[in-house]
Every structure is written in structure tokens, then in C-alpha cells.
Amino acid sequence: xxxxxxxxxxxxxxxxxxxxxxxxxxxxxxxxxxxxxxxxxxxxxxxxxxxxxxxxxxxxxxxxxxxxxxxxxxxxxxxxxxxxxxxxxxxxxxxxxxxxxxxxxxxxx
Amino acid sequence: xxxxxxxxxxxxxxxxxxxxxxxxxxxxxxxxxxxxxxxxxxxxxxxxxxxxxxxxxxxxxxxxxxxxxxxxxxxxxxxxxxxxxxxxxxxxxxxxxxxxxxxxxxxxxxxxxxxxxxxxxxxxxxxxxxxxxxxxxxxxxxxxxxxxxxxxxxxxxxxxxxxxxxxxxxxxxxxxxxxxxxxxxxx
Numbered sequence: 282x283x284x285x286x287x288x289x290x291x292x293x294x295x296x297x298x299x300x301x302x303x304x305x306x307x308x309x310x311x312x313x314x315x316x317x318x319x320x321x322x323x324x325x326x327x328x329x330x331x332x333x334x335x336x337x338x339x340x341x342x343x344x345x346x347x348x349x350x351x352x353x354x355x356x357x358x359x360x361x362x363x364x365x366x367x368x369x370x371x372x373x374x375x376x377x378x379x380x381x382x383x384x385x386x387x388x389x390x
Numbered sequence: 391x392x393x394x395x396x397x398x399x400x401x402x403x404x405x406x407x408x409x410x411x412x413x414x415x416x417x418x419x420x421x422x423x424x425x426x427x428x429x430x431x432x433x434x435x436x437x438x439x440x441x442x443x444x445x446x447x448x449x450x451x452x453x454x455x456x457x458x459x460x461x462x463x464x465x466x467x468x469x470x471x472x473x474x475x476x477x478x479x480x481x482x483x484x485x486x487x488x489x490x491x492x493x494x495x496x497x498x499x500x501x502x503x504x505x506x507x508x509x510x511x512x513x514x515x516x517x518x519x520x521x522x523x524x525x526x527x528x529x530x531x532x533x534x535x536x537x538x539x540x541x542x543x544x545x546x547x548x549x550x551x552x553x554x555x556x557x558x559x560x561x562x563x564x565x566x567x568x569x570x571x572x573x574x575x576x577x
Contacts, residue, residue, distance in 0.1 A: 291471060296480055301450070301473040301573035303487060307494045309571040 331356045331363065338390050350390065357390060412511075419521055419547055420509050422554040427504035430576055435485040438576070439478075443548055443557040448481055450474040450561040450577065465562065473573060474561070488574070495574035502575050503528040517549040518557065525561075527577055529570070537570035539563055543577065 282290070297304045318324055334355030340348050350357060364383055372378035429438050450473040451465040466472055476484070488496050505526040513520040522544055529537045546558035561577045 288469060291469070292475060295472050295475045299471075299473055300568045300570070303484065306572040306574045310494060313571060 331359050335360065336389070340386050340388060340390050342387075348385070348387075357386075361386070415514070415519070416509070416511060418554070419511060419519055420506075422547060423506050423509065423521070423523070423545070426556065427506055430504055431502050433499060435489055435576075439482060439485055441556055442478060442481065443550070443555045444478050446476075446478050446481070446557055446559070448474055448476040448559045450563065450573075453563055453566045455566045464566075473563075473568075484576075493574070495572045498532060500575055501530045504577075519547045519549070521545045521547060525577065527575065529575055531571075535571070539565060539570075539573075539577070541565075541577075 294302075296302065299305060300309060319329075334352055334357065338350050338352045338355065338357065340350055342348050368382045369378060372381065426438065426441055429441070449468065451467070452471055452473060453465050454463075456464045487493055491497050505528070506523055507526075508522075508524040510522045511519055512522050522542065525539075525541060525543050527539045529539075531537070541561060541563040543562070544558070544560040545556060547554050548557040559577070
């Protein structure tokens with residue numbers, strides 16, 4: 282990336298994102314309100330739905346071995362994070378975790 | 391400002407003339423900044439744009455909490471990430487977005503109060519006057535949200551055919567983590 286390109290990327294990121302960003306300044310409120318909403322009686326009775334794009338995508342491997350998922354807005358990362366977290370929290374020991382944690386996803390996801 | 395005390399009448403007269411000149415400039419700059427603050431508080435954003443020079447740099451670097459040893463690095467540098475790094479065009483875009491009434495962050499609109507104080511003229515060069523000042527921006531939003539930002543500003547005011555204009559605003563916040571939901575207002 283040239284210095285000029287780098288400068289433009291930073292400028293665009295500054296202009297659109299962050300608390301003052303032209304796009305993101307409207308989001309801070311949504312996040313805090315949706316978090317606050319999950320405290321409610323009804324919301325607490327229901328499991329959170331993290332199934333967006335679940336079962337509809339495919340993991341591909343690039344020529345350099347880098348895995349990626351070509352898709353739109355999805356919750357693959359959230360699902361993977363919570364699954365890993367559960368495995369870490371419930372494993373009996375390090376060897377148990379290493380032996381039994383989920384394999385990295387391949388193909389359909 | 392030092393009062394003339396030399397005992398020499400000619401010298402005293404010169405000192406008084408200097409003092410009068412400095413006081414007039416101080417008054418003029420302060421009145422400009424107060425009027426500009428009022429325009430923002432009155433949400434006259436299009437009028438505010440007319441107070442800017444076309445080459446304005448409006449910049450709010452990100453401040454980080456650092457150890458005493460690294461305190462020279464607490465602000466991001468020009469060209470790095472910043473909260474605002476705007477020129478006249480990007481400021482115009484912000485204003486256009488705000489007055490359109492569609493962004494959630496500003497509808498219902500914030501109620502702001504700009505306070506400007508400790509105004510010091512730090513340099514005068516040609517048509518340009520550099521001003522250092524402290525500010526407090528108070529904001530009330532929706533029914534019960536309150537935010538305040540306190541900090542230091544380095545403004546550059548330029549004398550033009552159309553009166554004083556703002557040619558630079560560099561804002562140095564005292565907060566590191568921004569405690570508000572967003573920063574949808576102009577400092």
C-alpha cells in the first residue's frame with residue numbers, strides 16, 4: 282500500500298467510523314439499548330438467536346492456505362466464539378481441551 | 391496584561407496604545423468565538439459553515455491513557471486515526487446529514503451549550519490569529535441523557551473581506567474513553 286493509499290484508508294475510516302463517524306455515530310445508542318433490552322423478563326426467558334446464515338455458507342481455502350467465508354452479514358464468528366468459550370469453560374484439563382475441542386470448520390458451515 | 395508603570399509619560403502612552411490594541415483584538419476574537427458558539431447551540435449549522443474558511447482543518451485526535459513515561463504519545467498524531475479529521479467538504483457532509491433529520495443520533499436533536507473560556511491569543515501573523523482556549527460542551531439528549539466534554543482547543547481565526555473566519559480547529563479532549571453514546575456534535 283502506498284503512503285497516499287494508507288492516508289486515504291485512514292481518512293475514510295475516521296470519517297465513517299468511531300463515535301463521531303458519519304455512519305457509526307448512529308449505532309452507539311442501538312448497541313446500549315439492545316443490551317439493556319436483553320435484561321427484560323421476556324428477553325431472559327428466550328435463548329438468543331445466533332443463527333444468521335447458519336448452514337448456508339461454505340468455508341473456502343485460498344492458495345496461501347488462508348480460510349475464508351464469502352458471504353453477507355452473518356453470525357459465524359459469534360457462534361464459533363461461544364462454542365469455543367463453552368469448550369474452554371467445561372474442559373476438565375488442558376489435555377482434555379486439546380483432545381476434544383471442535384475442529385476448525387471446513388466446507389459447509 | 392501588564393499595566394503601564396514606567397513613570398515615563400511617552401513610554402506609558404505607548405504601553406497604553408499597545409494594551410488598547412491587544413484588548414481590542416482580544417475582544418474581537420472572543421466575540422467571534424462566542425457568536426460562533428451561539429450559532430452551534432441554535433443549530434444554525436448552515437450559517438456555521440459560512441464562518442469557515444475553505445481550507446479549514448477540523449481535527450480531534452484520539453487521546454489515550456498512558457503512563458507518565460509515555461505521556462508524550464497520549465494523542466494520536468496528524469494523519470493517524472482521529473475522532474474527526476475533517477476539511478470543508480467533509481464538514482459540509484456532516485451538516486447536510488444532521489439537518490436532513492434522518493440520523494438517529496440527532497433526531498430528536500441534541501440540546502447543546504458551548505462554553506468558551508481562558509481565551510489566549512498565542513500568535514498573530516499577518517491575517518491569522520492563533521487562539522488557545524478551554525471549552526466545555528454540555529449536551530442533553532432525549533429525556534435523560536447528559537454528556538459533557540471538557541478540553542482545550544487550538545483555533546486559528548483569519549481576517550477576511552467577510553470578517554473573521556475559522557481556519558483551524560484542533561480539539562484536545564480530556565476524556566480518553568468517550569463516555570457518551572456518540573459524538574454527533576460540533577465542538
